[in-house]
Amino acid sequence: MHYISTRGNASNLDFAGVTLAGLASDGGLYVPRAWPTFTQAEIKAMRGLTYVDLAAKVMAPFTAGSLSEDELRELCAAAYGSFSHAAVTPLTQLDNQQWLLELFHGPTLAFKDVALQLLGHLFERFLSGGDKALTIVGATSGDTGSAAIHAVAGRENIEIFMLHPHGRVSDVQRRQMTTVLAPNVHNIAIEGSFDDAQAMVKRMFGDSEVTSAITLSAVNSINWARLMAQVVYYFWAALQLGAPERKVAFSVPTGNFGDVFAGYVAAQMGLPVERLIVATNVNDILHRALAKGDYSVGSVTPTAAPSMDIQVSSNFERLLFDLEGRDGSATAERMKIFEQDGKTALTDAMRSKAGLFQSARADANEMSGAMRWAYEKCAEVIDPHTAIAIHAARNAGISADVPVVTLATAHPAKFPDAVERATGVRPSLPARVGNLFDREERFIVLPSDYVAVRDHVLGHAARA
Numbered sequence: 001m002h003y004i005s006t007r008g009n010a011s012n013l014d015f016a017g018v019t020l021a022g023l024a025s026d027g028g029l030y031v032p033r034a035w036p037t038f039t040q041a042e043i044k045a046m047r048g049l050t051y052v053d054l055a056a057k058v059m060a061p062f063t064a065g066s067l068s069e070d071e072l073r074e075l076c077a078a079a080y081g082s083f084s085h086a087a088v089t090p091l092t093q094l095d096n097q098q099w100l101l102e103l104f105h106g107p108t109l110a111f112k113d114v115a116l117q118l119l120g121h122l123f124e125r126f127l128s129g130g131d132k133a134l135t136i137v138g139a140t141s142g143d144t145g146s147a148a149i150h151a152v153a154g155r156e157n158i159e160i161f162m163l164h165p166h167g168r169v170s171d172v173q174r175r176q177m178t179t180v181l182a183p184n185v186h187n188i189a190i191e192g193s194f195d196d197a198q199a200m201v202k203r204m205f206g207d208s209e210v211t212s213a214i215t216l217s218a219v220n221s222i223n224w225a226r227l228m229a230q231v232v233y234y235f236w237a238a239l240q241l242g243a244p245e246r247k248v249a250f251s252v253p254t255g256n257f258g259d260v261f262a263g264y265v266a267a268q269m270g271l272p273v274e275r276l277i278v279a280t281n282v283n284d285i286l287h288r289a290l291a292k293g294d295y296s297v298g299s300v301t302p303t304a305a306p307s308m309d310i311q312v313s314s315n316f317e318r319l320l321f322d323l324e325g326r327d328g329s330a331t332a333e334r335m336k337i338f339e340q341d342g343k344t345a346l347t348d349a350m351r352s353k354a355g356l357f358q359s360a361r362a363d364a365n366e367m368s369g370a371m372r373w374a375y376e377k378c379a380e381v382i383d384p385h386t387a388i389a390i391h392a393a394r395n396a397g398i399s400a401d402v403p404v405v406t407l408a409t410a411h412p413a414k415f416p417d418a419v420e421r422a423t424g425v426r427p428s429l430p431a432r433v434g435n436l437f438d439r440e441e442r443f444i445v446l447p448s449d450y451v452a453v454r455d456h457v458l459g460h461a462a463r464a
């Protein structure tokens with residue numbers, strides 16, 4: 001399998017290459033040269049597989065040339081062995097139509113673990129025996145940070161720098177990062193927003209002072225391997241609900257557009273998907289883009305679903321590339337205008353090509369209402385991000401015979417205050433997380449200034 005950049009001006013790489021590279025050298029994101037597909041018979045034959053076996057089967061076409069299906073299965077077994085539920089990502093029924101896909105049974109209680117536990121093993125495999133030392137730089141609005149840190153803490157030849165917006169993540173989210181005291185972990189609180197942090201991370205990949213000195217890699221969903229691992233659970237859920245004979249709709253709490261893009265990839269591979277519902281909070285740039293063609297950056301409003309307080313969604317570029325007919329120059333031009341002006345308009349033709357997507361926005365009351373509905377009518381305590389997608393799922397007008405699966409992206413105990421306000425229930429942290437509030441924290445605060453952050457990274461980076 002070969003990978004190309006969405007901006008058409010970087011070397012093509014194999015799977016090992018894109019995993020280590022993270023972002024393409026032209027600023028674009030790597031995508032497979034063509035979407036691999038399964039026949040309906042092949043999908044039917046996946047029924048009944050364990051999560052690990054299914055993961056190896058679904059991902060094998062993407063790793064071909066770098067890892068065999070057997071090698072991949074071994075890595076998946078190691079990655080998913082750390083999950084607290086035997087089903088890895090269990091499916092729970094809410095009512096006659098609504099289902100929850102619980103993605104929070106990994107070590108840090110969010111869907112990020114599904115991909116990042118595997119990515120830790122992939123890094124180790126691709127670095128082993130060589131003399132490369134990797135410097136990972138990532139941005140987090142709360143969940144990627146701890147999942148990535150837990151995946152690489154203490155690993156040899158890797159230093160990780162994680163940027164989070166100072167004071168804008170929950171206490172649990174911050175402590176899940178800052179109480180990991182392994183010497184290769186560097187937490188940086190930025191006096192700015194997640195978008196500021198993400199922009200600095202991307203800028204480092206194009207900065208020759210950085211790239212000539214150290215080998216950079218990414219743990220955010222700009223790294224293709226992240227998305228690849230997230231495709232699996234769409235197959236997992238749909239197969240249990242009757243695929244490939246029956247279509248399934250998914251409702252996805254969305255910020256950086258990675259999780260829902262993984263659903264789009266599953267559909268490109270042949271999974272019968274009825275609809276992908278892109279659910280946003282009041283930071284609704286993606287809702288405006290899909291509903292009206294207006295992809296324009298506004299200012300970020302802090303919400304009780306802080307992981308989705310995002311304006312510039314990295315993976316939307318991967319969709320734009322497909323909507324532009326996989327034309328790298330056209331995508332590069334569009335992204336250049338977007339980076340300059342903070343806006344770009346989707347044509348009607350592009351919007352109609354994106355017809356699999358439907359979008360919705362939930363405000364604070366709608367989010368709380370969905371938490372209350374889940375608790376009072378279905379006896380489920382859900383987190384604020386999941387609630388946004390539940391609100392969208394219940395109001396999407398999907399035909400009653402189509403199951404709707406909401407991706408439950410975080411454990412409610414990550415956001416106890418918001419959950420308690422809505423339901424009266426204060427969820428407690430699972431024992432496996434330990435007592436975060438008794439542990440020492442370590443992080444530094446830096447201004448939202450690219451040079452200050454870059455110099456800090458260069459001063460502490462991994463060197464072979």
Ligand SMILES: Cc1ncc(COP(=O)(O)O)c(C=O)c1O
Pocket residue numbers: 110111142143144221253254255256257258259260307308385386409410
């Ligand atoms: C709990 C939670 N839900 C939803 C999202 C949004 O996912 P994505 O950025 O893949 O759109 C995030 C952040 O990524 C998150 O941490």
Ligand SMILES: N[C@@H](CCOP(=O)(O)O)C(=O)O
Pocket residue numbers: 139140141142143144145219220221222255256258307308314
């Ligand atoms: N919500 C995310 C933001 C980063 O998203 P990613 O999927 O691109 O890593 C977070 O929790 O950090």
